Amino acid sequence: MDRDPKESAVNRTKESDETIIQQKPRRETGNSDLYSARTQHELFGTTGGIGKTATGFDDSSPYADGSVTPGSGSVLKNRYDLLEKIGTGGMGSVYKALDRRDIEAGNSAFIAVKVLNDEFRANPELLKAMHSEARKTQSLAHPNILTVYDFDRDGPIVFMTMEYLEGVTLDKIVKNHPAGLEQSEALAIIRQICAALSHAHAKGIIHSDFKPSNIFIDIHNRVKILDFGIARLQNFSRVGSFDAGVLGGMTPAYATLEMLHGEKPDPRDDIYALACVAYELFAGFHPFNRQRADDCLQKKVRPKAIRSLNARQWNALKKGLQFKREDRIDSVEAFLKGLESRNKPYQALYYVLLAAIFLGAAAMIRPYWQRYSIEKPENEALTEVPIDKTAAQLDAEETVADGQTSEVSTPPSGQIEQNSLPEHIFSISINKTDFKIGESLIVDFQVEQALYVYIAVIDAAGAVGWVYPNPYQEDNYSLPGKRYRIPPEEGDFTIDIGEPKGIDQVIAIASPDALPIDLIDVFNPEKLKETYQVVIKTLEFTIR
Structure with missing residues (x-):
């Protein structure tokens, strides 16, 4: 039974950690008259400065002469009671606060007030940029984004009001x-x-x-x-002008x-x-x-x-x-x-390949895809079409290059000469032969006639995993005139190199017949030639 996420993630974090919990909604957002052209004029003045000569400066503010700085117990704008400091960052200090107007309206929910530091207050262009960014942030109005209520000032003190939260930061979790x-x-x-x-x-x-x-x-x-659109303003003073x-x-x-x-x-x-x-x-x-x-x-x-x-x-x-x-x-x-x-584990190449090959599983992982049975012809005459072809495969053959494919028959058991298929009809390559942990293996192959292709990897510890066919490339019936890639370009998976280090082998088998994959002995593939027509290719790569 799954544990309650609240219990396992948040409550397991130390109680002494700084917390942030959403209180009941304080007010509707998005309609503040703060963000009018008039308000910006009042905030920053006709000269754009924050000082005694700037239009909108309130000389009656207790902070006007700079001798008093706000802190716990202070009041901003005769409205916001700063109760206690709950955090300090690069932009300033954050206080738990109450809005007297909210209390008069019967809402006693806490708010948060961020008082900007001197670096921000001294730069009017930065303040304008922050005002603009705060306005954008307010427009977001999303349950998973901290709500910014106002951007205001009391004399030289510039501050933002936001919803008050308690909880735990993700870095602590x-x-x-x-x-x-x-x-x-x-x-x-x-x-x-x-x-x-x-x-x-x-x-x-x-x-x-x-x-x-x-x-x-x-x-x-x-x-x-937190801090959508605002965090990137923090070194504004170092560059001198705001730019997106x-x-x-x-x-x-x-x-x-x-x-x-x-x-x-x-x-x-x-x-x-x-x-x-x-x-x-x-x-x-x-x-x-x-x-x-x-x-x-x-x-x-x-x-x-x-x-x-x-x-x-x-x-x-x-x-x-x-x-x-x-x-x-x-x-x-x-x-x-x-x-x-x-995906269920058996449907993921991660299970088939990473867990089996590169992570050193001891046993061979047998793929989930359908095993094909091999039917032998009743007489010794050669069959003209490989068995188990689907209509789609037959249609595809007709569209390849010049429209012709070489067809190879399935002779009776025990009557095939070894190496009866020429080596050149099947070629295979890998993207490199020297890998580091975390790099990706890519396999390419081509055929000169229609063949079923099977590719396995044996890692340095002897574990075997099938690379092809795989859950994302189940159809291993390959046609001439095409280049096949594992994983496919723009595919849904990668083949990532992992432990153990050493020399790995790629065993590739091509046959005109659909082979029973669970009966293939990749450690002795030549034995297949006793029963089936096959071309076998072996490659090696090193993991360092």
């Missing part, structure tokens, strides 16, 4: 689960994260500093994403190659960070040991495969972790769809 969360728990969190990102991206808003510490989970397992391509708030461990190079923000920047976060939830650690993407690309670092994921899930996660933007999965929706693929 990950830290508390070094072996990763159970898959159902991780997916429950990832679904909500994806819902928030998808909603924001649809509105043209990119987070640009997506990381576990910007994700909160409440005691009801509700996810809240300046990603000041980025965290190197979750920043893309393009972000590190200062390129224009793109939704796929968030997807890379999302994939890093998802990996941490599944595995309990960062996929690249928190190294920068540019360093990882140079060192050719690859993430370690997660054994609890099936092939489609791992493929989606790996595509999200691609260092180059053009190679990365292009939408949050596609990423989530891949992670939610819950």
